Amino acid sequence: MAPRQKHVSLQSRRREDAKARRQVRRPELQLRHFVAFVLLLAASLALVAAEAPPKRIVSLVPAATEILFAIGAGPRVVAVSSYDHEPPEVEKLPRVGALLDPDLERILGLRPDLAVIYGTQHDLGQQLTRAGVPMFSYTHGGLADVTVAIRALGERTGTSATANDVAGRIERSLAATRTRVSGRPTPRVLLVFGREPGTLRNLYASGGIGFLHDMLEVAGGRNVFAGQKRESVQATAEMLLASAPDVVIELHVDGGPPADLSAWKALPALPAVQNSRIIALTGTDLVTAGPRVASATERLAMALHPEAFR
Numbered sequence: 001m002a003p004r005q006k007h008v009s010l011q012s013r014r015r016e017d018a019k020a021r022r023q024v025r026r027p028e029l030q031l032r033h034f035v036a037f038v039l040l041l042a043a044s045l046a047l048v049a050a051e052a053p054p055k056r057i058v059s060l061v062p063a064a065t066e067i068l069f070a071i072g073a074g075p076r077v078v079a080v081s082s083y084d085h086e087p088p089e090v091e092k093l094p095r096v097g098a099l100l101d102p103d104l105e106r107i108l109g110l111r112p113d114l115a116v117i118y119g120t121q122h123d124l125g126q127q128l129t130r131a132g133v134p135m136f137s138y139t140h141g142g143l144a145d146v147t148v149a150i151r152a153l154g155e156r157t158g159t160s161a162t163a164n165d166v167a168g169r170i171e172r173s174l175a176a177t178r179t180r181v182s183g184r185p186t187p188r189v190l191l192v193f194g195r196e197p198g199t200l201r202n203l204y205a206s207g208g209i210g211f212l213h214d215m216l217e218v219a220g221g222r223n224v225f226a227g228q229k230r231e232s233v234q235a236t237a238e239m240l241l242a243s244a245p246d247v248v249i250e251l252h253v254d255g256g257p258p259a260d261l262s263a264w265k266a267l268p269a270l271p272a273v274q275n276s277r278i279i280a281l282t283g284t285d286l287v288t289a290g291p292r293v294a295s296a297t298e299r300l301a302m303a304l305h306p307e308a309f310r
Contacts, residue, residue, distance in 0.1 A: 140231070221300070
């Protein structure tokens, strides 16, 4: 065979071999493309399901539960936490635990298509993810974060218009309270939300961050523990004396016995004791970062500056 004929024959054989390899690989490529398409379709369907307005909501966060009802998503809430009491409609709903003891089995048994949980509930979040339950992670923050959460839950539940109205009313009310007390003296305030009954032991007060601190500032007070950059401070008697508050405000939830303020007589050197400015305020609105924060802030302002509301 001539050299040129040998070269042409070799080229032809190579083309045939390449064609055969392509024919062998074609089913493999088709399978890969099909698997990729199925995965993409599944991801797209999951995304659509996650973004669709939920029909069955479980909320483990009392503040978020109040928000859901305020923005019109309340009828879709099928279970709440052990500590939910507002609005009154939640008293008829099943309880599924709380921050430290969520009941995963009961949650899943309710077939939710949205679970509202605390941002710190990492284990529960992983378990819900494995079960395919979409989540909304709620994190306590400052006063401004309340309206952010309201708008975010409105978007997630398809109630954005109502949520924007609720958030807007809160922002306007807070601005009105701030204006009403502006220009007045700002007393040094100890804002207490827990202590042992009858004593000043295990006393917890607002630190310099968080919605309670922000509410106090809007209400025209100066937090004596503003320099403590945490949400709560466990204060000793020595710390209380050093902070020298002009006013002490104790926050109590509903349902307990009448506040006994006689324990403060143990610290007669406190300016607040000397001026008889130990005040007890009662209500869950005062300790819940939900849609009632504006009215709660106004209550603080009225306690600190009653003359501004006459």
